[in-house]
Each structure stands twice: as C-alpha cells, then as structure tokens.
Amino acid sequence: MxxxxxxxxxxxxxxxxxxxxxxxxxxxxxxxxxxxxxxxxxxxxxxxxxxxxxxxxxxxxxxxxxxxxxxxxxxxxxxxxxxxxxxxxxxxxxxxxxxxxxxxxxxxxLLSCKSATERLAEFIDLAADCLGAENDVMNLPLTRQQIADFTGLTLETVSRTFAQWQRDETLTKVSAGTYRRGEALLAA
Amino acid sequence: MxxxxxxxxxxxxxxxxxxxxxxxxxxxxxxxxxxxxxxxxxxxxxxxxxxxxxxxxxxxxxxxxxxxxxxxxxxxxxxxxxxxxxxxxxxxxxxxxxxxxxxxxxxxxLLSCKSATERLAEFIDLAADCLGAENDVMNLPLTRQQIADFTGLTLETVSRTFAQWQRDETLTKVSAGTYRRGEALLAA
DNA sequence: CGAGAGTTTGACGGCTTTCAACGCGGGTGG
DNA sequence: CCACCCGCGTTGAAAGCCGTCAAACTCTCG
Known part of the structure; x- marks a missing residue:
C-alpha cells in the first residue's frame, strides 16, 4: 500500500x-x-x-x-x-x-437549537467526541471566531457565554486551549 | 442481485x-x-x-x-x-x-445564515436540487412545520416569509405543493 | 356538513446581533 | 531591552429580528 x-x-x-x-x-x-x-x-x-x-x-x-x-x-x-x-x-x-x-x-x-447556550453546550459535546477528551478535561484548540463559525453565532456571543460558564464553574479554563467541563456539560 | x-x-x-x-x-x-x-x-x-x-x-x-x-x-x-x-x-x-x-x-x-429570509432562500435552492425542478417550477411537498424543522425556524416565521414572497412575486404558488421561483431565487 | 389538521396574521417581549471601546499577550524591530 | 503593533478576547449599550402566545381562517376528508 x-x-x-x-x-x-x-x-x-x-x-x-x-x-x-x-x-x-x-x-x-x-x-x-x-x-x-x-x-x-x-x-x-x-x-x-x-x-x-x-x-x-x-x-x-x-x-x-x-x-x-x-x-x-x-x-x-x-x-x-x-x-x-x-x-x-x-x-x-x-x-x-x-x-x-x-x-x-x-x-x-446543534445548529437548529434556538438559544446560544444550548448550541454551545451541544458544541462542547460534539467537540469532545471529535477531538477526544479524558473524562471532564478536554482540548479545545479553537479561536472564538472558529467556534462562532461552527455554531452560527457571533464571536461576542460565544465570549459572553463562556464568561458566564466560567463564573458558574460550568466550564473552567485549565490552560490555554484546555477546559474542564462541569456536571451540567457532561450529560451525554 | x-x-x-x-x-x-x-x-x-x-x-x-x-x-x-x-x-x-x-x-x-x-x-x-x-x-x-x-x-x-x-x-x-x-x-x-x-x-x-x-x-x-x-x-x-x-x-x-x-x-x-x-x-x-x-x-x-x-x-x-x-x-x-x-x-x-x-x-x-x-x-x-x-x-x-x-x-x-x-x-x-443554510442553518448558519443569520436571517430567516436568507435561510429560506437557501432552503428553496437545496430543495430544488434534492427533489428536482424544471426551470423555475418546483415541487415542495412539505408542510410549513417540516420546512421549519429543516431550517431551524418556527412555522410562523416560514409562513410570514412565504407570504411576503408571494406579494413580491419572488415565489408564487402554482398549485398545492408546486411553486414558481422568481428571479431573486434563481441565483444558483 | 362537521371535524381537524394545517395555515395565516397580529401584538409583544426577549435574546442575539451590531457597533464600539478597551485589555491582554506575543512577536518584531529599533 | 523596551516600545510598538496586531490579533485575539472581553465587556457595554442599543436596536432589530424572531419566537411566543393567541385567534381566526382554509382545505381536505370523513
């Protein structure tokens, strides 16, 4: 071959x-x-x-x-x-x-979800399956703009939602490009 | 076989x-x-x-x-x-x-288009290619709800947009399930 | 003729987009 | 070594579009 x-x-x-x-x-x-x-x-x-x-x-x-x-x-x-x-x-x-x-x-x-939060939650799920994840820690080597272009949102909305999740401890940043998912995001 | x-x-x-x-x-x-x-x-x-x-x-x-x-x-x-x-x-x-x-x-x-009008225009295009169309006349044997579920909109928004197009002569109903596309929708 | 599914239209409120300004960090060149 | 710059990210305020709720209408089928 x-x-x-x-x-x-x-x-x-x-x-x-x-x-x-x-x-x-x-x-x-x-x-x-x-x-x-x-x-x-x-x-x-x-x-x-x-x-x-x-x-x-x-x-x-x-x-x-x-x-x-x-x-x-x-x-x-x-x-x-x-x-x-x-x-x-x-x-x-x-x-x-x-x-x-x-x-x-x-x-x-994912794209037919109506709210930005739902879409991004589905995105996290999908990205974890596509790119691999160890338990609750996952790599997310995408820029805000790329995430926006994936989810059909604007980069501002993505940024705001991630900021909110950070405060909730729904999704916490471990290091650049690495995040830990809280319980709310580990549904699937 | x-x-x-x-x-x-x-x-x-x-x-x-x-x-x-x-x-x-x-x-x-x-x-x-x-x-x-x-x-x-x-x-x-x-x-x-x-x-x-x-x-x-x-x-x-x-x-x-x-x-x-x-x-x-x-x-x-x-x-x-x-x-x-x-x-x-x-x-x-x-x-x-x-x-x-x-x-x-x-x-x-299609789903990442931000406005309802754009999404539905893309939908018409896609449907024409999937289901076949003769020039400007196409079959569209879908209910408003099915179109809504395809485009990620609500059936009310679909209905309103189609009503507007009917007035514009952008998309005119020929008979039940059959429509004629105006020039604005024949881009592709 | 009646029933029910599908469609149309209206009014209102909320969420996202848009526009704008600012902060941060890394790379480059002086 | 430091100043500058540019890409990327964050945050704020306002406006607009679509979703929601509700009511009336049309068409088909029994």
Missing part, C-alpha cells in the same frame, strides 16, 4: 478548495478543522477531525473545502484507487463516511 | 429509528424526508431525498433516523453484503455517500 505521511504545523493549510484530489488524506495525530468560504466572504466551519479521521473522500474532481491544522499533526495520504480495489479497505472507508455523516447530522441538530 | 421493491403512500413511514438495518433502501421514484426525534421531543429534519438517493447506509446495527414518504414512492431494498462485494457497486455507493455528505454540508451552511 502506497502511503506518504506529511507533517503540518499549527495553523497550516493541509489542502484548499479547488485543489485537485489525488489521494485520500487521513489524520494520524493532531486535530484539524474543515471549512468553506462562502460567496459573501464568510467562513463556514463544516467539521472537526481528530486522529483516525479522513479529511475528504474525493477521488476524482476538485476539492470543495479547506482543511487546516488546529494543532501540529501528521497526515497520511492514501492512493484512492488502491484503497477502493481492496474489499476490506472499501468497507472500512464506508464505515468512516458513515461516521462523518453522523457527525454532520449532529452538527445540523 | 437480490432486490425487492416496495411502494409507500404519502405520509407513510418507510423505516423508523431503532429498526434493525438489514438492507439498503434506495428511492426509485417519489420523494422522502429523513428526520430524528430529539430527546426533548422536537423533530429535526436531517435531509431530503429524491429519486436515486439512498435513505441510509447502515449495514449492521440499528438505524438512527426515520424516513417518511413525502409523495407516493417506490423503494428498492438492496442486500448490503452483495452490494459491497461488487467493486463497481461499492464505488457507486461511495459516490452516493459523498453526494449525501455534500448535501448535509449545504444544510449546515
């Missing part, structure tokens, strides 16, 4: 919309964010990816979204044709896509 | 969350809506499906969402193992999933 592994530093672009798809990128370690740029210039975050996740499934045409490293990370590039020709690998790929589809649907559910 | 085709009347449930997945359902004709029921009882519409679309990709476990017929429709049930063992069919399935993923992402983009 032909595989090449490439490392990316924090904030580095892994691939861009419009690039020609050649091989399928899978995150070995670290975390990444997937987004598009809308016609009006707004950024829309589509998904978060953690270790083990594929960053796209395009085998032929052009890519339709961007991927950026949230933390330093390693990405393995698999040859698409080889992957598909192996029945086991194809089944594995199918499973991966089904998982992605599940996350996108949770994202949809 | 083992396939059985079943017909469903309007409003009939094609499958429910919690059902055991056995075979993969593909819509031959008609239209369907996919949704989940949230813990608080709210319905969340996840996706629209038209002719040619698979309704889920679960091969093993339990289904996580419902599918309901929007119009009378025929559904073909394919045996999952057979489908996966054929390399061509597996590739086809992968393509289908990629398309679904694309639609979910457009849905995400």
């Amino acid at each position: 032909t595989v090449s592994v490439i490392e990316f530093g924090k904030r580095r672009t892994i691939f861009a919309a419009g690039d020609k798809a050649g091989s399928l990128p899978k995150l070995i370690s670290g975390a990444a964010i997937l987004y598009t740029i809308l016609p009006d210039g707004r950024r829309q975050v589509l998904d978060l990816a953690g270790a083990g996740d594929f960053l796209h499934f395009e085998t032929g045409g052009e890519l339709d979204h961007f991927a950026e490293a949230l933390t330093p990370c390693e990405v393995a590039f698999y040859d698409a044709e080889e992957l598909l020709s192996d029945a086991d690998m194809a089944g594995f790929l199918l499973e991966q896509m089904r998982d992605r589809l599940g996350f996108e649907r949770r994202h949809i559910t | 083992t396939v059985s085709v079943i017909e469903f009347g309007k409003r009939r449930t094609i499958f429910a969350a919690g059902d055991k997945a056995g075979s993969l359902p593909k819509l031959i004709s008609g239209a369907a809506i996919l949704y989940t029921i949230l813990p608080d009882g709210r319905r969340q519409v996840l996706d629209l499906a038209g002719a040619g679309d698979f309704l889920h990709f679960e091969t093993g476990g339990e289904l996580d969402h419902f599918a309901e017929a929007l119009t009378p429709c025929e559904v073909a049930f394919y045996d999952a193992e057979e489908l996966l063992s054929d390399a061509d069919m597996a590739g086809f399935l992968l393509e289908q999933m990629r398309d679904r993923l694309g639609f979910e992402r457009r849905h995400i983009t």
Whole structure:
C-alpha cells in the first residue's frame, strides 16, 4: 500500500478548495478543522477531525473545502484507487463516511437549537467526541471566531457565554486551549 | 442481485429509528424526508431525498433516523453484503455517500445564515436540487412545520416569509405543493 | 356538513446581533 | 531591552429580528 505521511504545523493549510484530489488524506495525530468560504466572504466551519479521521473522500474532481491544522499533526495520504480495489479497505472507508455523516447530522441538530447556550453546550459535546477528551478535561484548540463559525453565532456571543460558564464553574479554563467541563456539560 | 421493491403512500413511514438495518433502501421514484426525534421531543429534519438517493447506509446495527414518504414512492431494498462485494457497486455507493455528505454540508451552511429570509432562500435552492425542478417550477411537498424543522425556524416565521414572497412575486404558488421561483431565487 | 389538521396574521417581549471601546499577550524591530 | 503593533478576547449599550402566545381562517376528508 502506497502511503506518504506529511507533517503540518499549527495553523497550516493541509489542502484548499479547488485543489485537485489525488489521494485520500487521513489524520494520524493532531486535530484539524474543515471549512468553506462562502460567496459573501464568510467562513463556514463544516467539521472537526481528530486522529483516525479522513479529511475528504474525493477521488476524482476538485476539492470543495479547506482543511487546516488546529494543532501540529501528521497526515497520511492514501492512493484512492488502491484503497477502493481492496474489499476490506472499501468497507472500512464506508464505515468512516458513515461516521462523518453522523457527525454532520449532529452538527445540523446543534445548529437548529434556538438559544446560544444550548448550541454551545451541544458544541462542547460534539467537540469532545471529535477531538477526544479524558473524562471532564478536554482540548479545545479553537479561536472564538472558529467556534462562532461552527455554531452560527457571533464571536461576542460565544465570549459572553463562556464568561458566564466560567463564573458558574460550568466550564473552567485549565490552560490555554484546555477546559474542564462541569456536571451540567457532561450529560451525554 | 437480490432486490425487492416496495411502494409507500404519502405520509407513510418507510423505516423508523431503532429498526434493525438489514438492507439498503434506495428511492426509485417519489420523494422522502429523513428526520430524528430529539430527546426533548422536537423533530429535526436531517435531509431530503429524491429519486436515486439512498435513505441510509447502515449495514449492521440499528438505524438512527426515520424516513417518511413525502409523495407516493417506490423503494428498492438492496442486500448490503452483495452490494459491497461488487467493486463497481461499492464505488457507486461511495459516490452516493459523498453526494449525501455534500448535501448535509449545504444544510449546515443554510442553518448558519443569520436571517430567516436568507435561510429560506437557501432552503428553496437545496430543495430544488434534492427533489428536482424544471426551470423555475418546483415541487415542495412539505408542510410549513417540516420546512421549519429543516431550517431551524418556527412555522410562523416560514409562513410570514412565504407570504411576503408571494406579494413580491419572488415565489408564487402554482398549485398545492408546486411553486414558481422568481428571479431573486434563481441565483444558483 | 362537521371535524381537524394545517395555515395565516397580529401584538409583544426577549435574546442575539451590531457597533464600539478597551485589555491582554506575543512577536518584531529599533 | 523596551516600545510598538496586531490579533485575539472581553465587556457595554442599543436596536432589530424572531419566537411566543393567541385567534381566526382554509382545505381536505370523513
């Protein structure tokens, strides 16, 4: 199996919309964010990816979204044709896509929550599952703006809600990019 | 290839969350809506499906969402193992999933629009692509409540926006479930 | 003809957005 | 070494849009 592994530093672009798809990128370690740029210039975050996740499934045409490293990370590039020709690998790929589809649907559910607090609570939940968490401590290597673009809120609203949670001890900052979830956020 | 085709009347449930997945359902004709029921009882519409679309990709476990017929429709049930063992069919399935993923992402983009008018304009666009449209005339066999559950708005807001569009001639009702899009809505 | 689901319209209040100013920290260059 | 600057985050005040509640209307189906 032909595989090449490439490392990316924090904030580095892994691939861009419009690039020609050649091989399928899978995150070995670290975390990444997937987004598009809308016609009006707004950024829309589509998904978060953690270790083990594929960053796209395009085998032929052009890519339709961007991927950026949230933390330093390693990405393995698999040859698409080889992957598909192996029945086991194809089944594995199918499973991966089904998982992605599940996350996108949770994202949809999150976005249809009416209050900012509910949306952000769902976001914390989703992020913990995408990026990994040890019990109540989780990494959240996103800027306020990125969280806003994920949840469909403004960065001010995100900031205000987090500030309130900090006072409640619902979500306390452990260090930069690391938070501890209080009981109210450990529902799922 | 083992396939059985079943017909469903309007409003009939094609499958429910919690059902055991056995075979993969593909819509031959008609239209369907996919949704989940949230813990608080709210319905969340996840996706629209038209002719040619698979309704889920679960091969093993339990289904996580419902599918309901929007119009009378025929559904073909394919045996999952057979489908996966054929390399061509597996590739086809992968393509289908990629398309679904694309639609979910457009849905995400739609939901992050801040104004009700923008969201509904995006919805019209998406629905036209999912359900098919001839030029400016499209079918929209959804209730106001279903549109609200798709767009994350309330049915009152949907109704008000449609009423305004009717006055603007932005979107005019041709007959029950059939609308004509004005120029403002034919952007894409 | 009656019943019930779906739709329309109105008034009001609240929550988020918007606009604006300020604080903080890290990196750069003098 | 220090001053400056820029990105990021925080906080405040005001306005607007949508959600909520409520009532009346339409259409379909029995």
